[in-house]
Amino acid sequence: MKKIYVLDTNVLLQDPQAIFSFQDNEVVIPAVVLEEVDGKKRYMDEIGRNARHVSKLIDSLRQQGKLHEGIPLYNGGSLRIELNHRSFHELQEIFVEKTNDNRILAVAKNLSLEEETKEEGHQVILVSKDTLVRVKADALGLQAEDFLSDRVVDVSDIYSGFIEIYIQKELLDKFYEKGEIPLADITQHPFYSHQFLLMKDSMGSSASALGIVDITGKFVRKFIYDQDHIWGIKPRNVQQTMAMELLLRDDIPLVTMIGKAGTGKTLLTLAAGLLQTEDLQAFKKLLVARPIVPVGKDIGFLPGEKQEKLRPWMQPIFDNLEYLFNTKKPGELDDILAGMGSIEVEALTYIRGRSIPEQFIIIDEAQNLTKHEVKTILTRVGEKSKIVLMGDPGQIDHPYLDEYNNGLTYVVEKFKDHPVAGHIKLMKGERSGLAQLAADIL
CATH class of the missing domain: 3.40.50.300 (P-loop containing nucleotide triphosphate hydrolases)
Structure with missing residues (x-):
């Protein structure tokens, strides 16, 4: 079932192409987000550059139809600028101030309540880089997610550049004698160029050697x-x-x-x-x-x-x-x-x-x-x-x-x-x- 993703301003300022990152689902941008983006356009830094990029991108999409009614995206999804669903009725007892963050939350909450009344309503998800906005969404019973498509790696274990490996003592002796050995003699594991190997004796002796993978990725050399x-x-x-x-x-x-x-x-x-x-x-x-x-x-x-x-x-x-x-x-x-x-x-x-x-x-x-x-x-x-x-x-x-x-x-x-x-x-x-x-x- 398709989902509705409501985007916070910081998602667009982090990645101007974020609207294309949600596959064939519907992307909703609250009107207040456009106001916040407009306020950043004059910044002479990376945030200002992204704000200008977002503005030009959304303007170019106007040629495909009325943004407040929804337009198709090339990836199979759709984009809509949300002008309605701004009522604070559902938030007023929890978050009194009408801040921009709370206005975005109000749009997401009201959209979610509307979808719940439909027979085949879609799941509404708020996407924000702001931790506290996600916490507020959770307090309102809204599903919220961090924007992860801009991440280079999915895990905290970033490439370290070296690996520790245990090999036979004979191979260590061969490495010291010739200054290089084929990686195929050690392991079938693929290596990157200039990746380091800390080679140790598999039998537990103190013998060890440092080597670096050559440009071909086939030899480890001194x-x-x-x-x-x-x-x-x-x-x-x-x-x-x-x-x-x-x-x-x-x-x-x-x-x-x-x-x-x-x-x-x-x-x-x-x-x-x-x-x-x-x-x-x-x-x-x-x-x-x-x-x-x-x-x-x-x-x-x-x-x-x-x-x-x-x-x-x-x-x-x-x-x-x-x-x-x-x-x-x-x-x-x-x-x-x-x-x-x-x-x-x-x-x-x-x-x-x-x-x-x-x-x-x-x-x-x-x-x-x-x-x-x-x-x-x-x-x-x-x-x-x-x-x-x-x-x-x-x-x-x-x-x-x-x-x-x-x-x-x-x-x-x-x-x-x-x-x-x-x-x-x-x-x-x-x-x-x-x-x-x-x-x-x-």
């Missing part, structure tokens, strides 16, 4: 780089060793790293970038950028020139640079960076329209990027450049993103089977025992 440390930074665990291999390889132009706070993502990447930019001269410049999304309440406009405005947002980057350069005095890092001239710290606000060739590009806190924003960034990458996207999908400050639909997760899942990319999930915190404990239990 690491190309086996350096003890770079710029004073030494990998402290097996995942950091894997990360260092990806960061130093010139045949992997896209690297993604995810991990909790304190796992060493930024420090390792900056060290690898400085080595290849300053020491090896493999790149002309090291570009470090991060999205400007505040944690908590925004502090408003900041005084000064652009670099002075950026300093508070970019301070985590400067903290790591101070550690790498071992600076002691105030202002010493600024003098070093001014003298080098090859390190650029920038906000992602200014990246659109640029072409960035021959640079080592670091995008920190990439979990706060939308799919559209991360596409914009990756399409800026020029010839002979390498880009590293890193962040923690569990720490998202963007109001319309979550662990499953953010730009970083999107890139990890979309590129995992492409040979130009490599990915690693850092598991162990190395900042301090307290930081690791806080990341785990808070």
Whole structure:
């Protein structure tokens, strides 16, 4: 039996194509949702862009008929702008205020009551990204769902980039002797290019080996780089060793790293970038950028020139640079960076329209990027450049993103089977025992 889906505003602002995600069912957009979308059109950010996209899409659908009467969609479903069913009679004893959220709830509730009176009435479902709206719907006896079609993965176990496998001791010896072994000798399980294998002795001895799947996906090979440390930074665990291999390889132009706070993502990447930019001269410049999304309440406009405005947002980057350069005095890092001239710290606000060739590009806190924003960034990458996207999908400050639909997760899942990319999930915190404990239990 067909269903009726009533959409909240945040669903359309998250995914402008959401109306096509409900198969052959009926999609209902309350009039108040159009008002909220209209109020967001002037925003000069991702939400504003989506609001304008939704407005143009709905306007183009007017050619197929009167929207308030319902029009067919190409996927077999239908769309209707709901002008009626706005009565607050069923809500007034529970939710007194006539807020926009409550108006959407009223439309869904009244539609549901109307369908219940019909002999073959349809089930009415409210779809919202807002948790409290779904809670309110449940209090009213309405069925409510989160919008899940925008999720890149259906489970929380995002691709980790490595796998632990137990093999025979003879195969371990063969791997150490020849530097590679066919994956078919180990298992019939398919692997992605540049996926890491932590191979252990199946008989229980302490013998083990680290390998990386080659570009063909048929062999596991030894690491190309086996350096003890770079710029004073030494990998402290097996995942950091894997990360260092990806960061130093010139045949992997896209690297993604995810991990909790304190796992060493930024420090390792900056060290690898400085080595290849300053020491090896493999790149002309090291570009470090991060999205400007505040944690908590925004502090408003900041005084000064652009670099002075950026300093508070970019301070985590400067903290790591101070550690790498071992600076002691105030202002010493600024003098070093001014003298080098090859390190650029920038906000992602200014990246659109640029072409960035021959640079080592670091995008920190990439979990706060939308799919559209991360596409914009990756399409800026020029010839002979390498880009590293890193962040923690569990720490998202963007109001319309979550662990499953953010730009970083999107890139990890979309590129995992492409040979130009490599990915690693850092598991162990190395900042301090307290930081690791806080990341785990808070």
